[in-house]
Amino acid sequence: MDGQDRHFSAALRAASTTRDVRIAAGNLGALPAVLLQAAPAQRYLIVADAHTWTAAGVRVAVMLAATGMAAGDPVVLTGQPRVKASAETARDLATVLKSTAALPIAVGSGVINDLVKYAAELADTSYVSVPTAASMDGYAASGAALREGGFKRTFACAAPVAIVADLDVIATAPAAMAGWGYGDLMGKLVAGADWIMADALGVEALNPGPFAMVQDNLAAWLGNPSGVRQGDRAALDGLMRGLIMAGLAMQAHGNSRPASGSDHQFAHLWEMEEIAVGGVPVSHGACVGVGCLSMLAAYEWLLRQDLSRIAPAELAARTPSPDALRAEVMASFPLPFMAANAWIETEAKAVGPTVVEERLKALQKNWPRISARLRQSLPAVETVRRWLDEAGAPSSAAALGISSTKHAQDYARARLIRRRFTGLDVLHDLGWLGAAVAQSGAVT
Numbered sequence: 147m148d149g150q151d152r153h154f155s156a157a158l159r160a161a162s163t164t165r166d167v168r169i170a171a172g173n174l175g176a177l178p179a180v181l182l183q184a185a186p187a188q189r190y191l192i193v194a195d196a197h198t199w200t201a202a203g204v205r206v207a208v209m210l211a212a213t214g215m216a217a218g219d220p221v222v223l224t225g226q227p228r229v230k231a232s233a234e235t236a237r238d239l240a241t242v243l244k245s246t247a248a249l250p251i252a253v254g255s256g257v258i259n260d261l262v263k264y265a266a267e268l269a270d271t272s273y274v275s276v277p278t279a280a281s282m283d284g285y286a287a288s289g290a291a292l293r294e295g296g297f298k299r300t301f302a303c304a305a306p307v308a309i310v311a312d313l314d315v316i317a318t319a320p321a322a323m324a325g326w327g328y329g330d331l332m333g334k335l336v337a338g339a340d341w342i343m344a345d346a347l348g349v350e351a352l353n354p355g356p357f358a359m360v361q362d363n364l365a366a367w368l369g370n371p372s373g374v375r376q377g378d379r380a381a382l383d384g385l386m387r388g389l390i391m392a393g394l395a396m397q398a399h400g401n402s403r404p405a406s407g408s409d410h411q412f413a414h415l416w417e418m419e420e421i422a423v424g425g426v427p428v429s430h431g432a433c434v435g436v437g438c439l440s441m442l443a444a445y446e447w448l449l450r451q452d453l454s455r456i457a458p459a460e461l462a463a464r465t466p467s468p469d470a471l472r473a474e475v476m477a478s479f480p481l482p483f484m485a486a487n488a489w490i491e492t493e494a495k496a497v498g499p500t501v502v503e504e505r506l507k508a509l510q511k512n513w514p515r516i517s518a519r520l521r522q523s524l525p526a527v528e529t530v531r532r533w534l535d536e537a538g539a540p541s542s543a544a545a546l547g548i549s550s551t552k553h554a555q556d557y558a559r560a561r562l563i564r565r566r567f568t569g570l571d572v573l574h575d576l577g578w579l580g581a582a583v584a585q586s587g588a589v590t
């Protein structure tokens with residue numbers, strides 16, 4: 147057992163649901179044994195789409211038949227131009243699962259995994275994941291992001307009991323998909339920095355185990371971006387380990403804090419707005435990668451400032467009243483559903499001037515320690531931009547079809563759409579959010 151495997155064994159012990167994770171080239175043949183051990187059932191049901199059925203589903207079906215494991219007719223989902231992550235589809239799938247009393251095997255990437263995860267929850271069964279692309283970090287996560295009535299939201303549901311990730315299968319996915327996953331993993335740099343800030347300011351304590359699960363090996367997992375693009379097995383191994391570990395860390399912590407910070411707030415904003423390039427919706431991971439760059443530039447700017455000179459009481463006196471805050475939220479989101487949702491989230495984290503003053507005093511007092519830790523953990527924004535380029539992932543807001551005016555405004559808007567306290571809130575409380583955007587060089 148090498149260091150990475152030990153790391154994974156510890157993570158599996160801490161995880162709430164997932165019991166077995168296999169990541170290796172050519173390991174799909176291990177699936178029947180994994181099923182017998184971690185997901186014993188009278189009957190299995192393969193769920194795939196047309197692409198993932200060809201990539202791995204058909205082999206899974208042959209293996210189950212060869213080992214005498216009962217499996218009904220597979221469900222191969224179709225959609226134009228592709229299968230959509232809708233709650234309605236998951237409910238239909240749950241009806242099939244209930245009528246066949248089968249344990250589902252999700253052969254696919256983000257959409258298939260989320261559909262099966264929620265369907266399994268509704269049918270009161272566990273499920274197994276066979277990833278077909280290193281495209282996002284949701285494989286081992288609890289919760290599924292699905293659309294209902296046009297709006298995307300996260301449905302509570304359990305993670306898979308087992309994951310068998312064959313890197314030979316994953317390498318056959320379109321190269322752009324690994325770039326998305328690389329962007330999603332890159333975001334963990336900022337998620338870690340945000341948690342360090344929230345902890346130091348007394349807002350939300352850092353949970354050392356889940357924090358370390360993601361942060362300790364992050365540099366190594368991200369270390370071969372051109373290999374990711376080329377389908378190099380070692381590079382995909384690191385990427386896949388990182389993405390799955392992020393899910394296990396969320397299971398261990400009980401929410402997404404270990405894997406999602408202000409980087410994801412930009413992504414959620416842009417996904418809700420359904421930004422698209424040439425009519426094609428921009429992927430989650432591509433948004434996270436650019437959100438990560440946006441925040442790294444802001445953190446770099448903050449690290450150049452002199453916090454010994456701030457006046458916490460004066461700054462805290464500028465804290466907006468609830469009415470003023472509500473007016474800012476309403477003016478920031480023309481779409482009514484986004485404004486309503488943003489107000490719920492913003493109100494949940496709003497505090498008065500006394501608390502803001504305490505936080506700013508803590509920031510000032512602890513800044514030498516916090517800034518040293520951030521300098522140590524955050525690579526330079528230009529380095530990260532190069533890595534994203536090498537991985538084949540978008541590396542600017544312009545590449546996502548976002549204008550510089552919108553990008554600049556979205557720092558303030560991203561802060562308002564989630565209750566999670568991040569570097570965006572720190573910059574806001576310092577009265578520096580505008581200056582950071584204008585002077586950081588992030589918006590060009």
Ligand SMILES: [Zn+2]
Nearest residue numbers: 283330430434
């Ligand atoms: Zn993500």
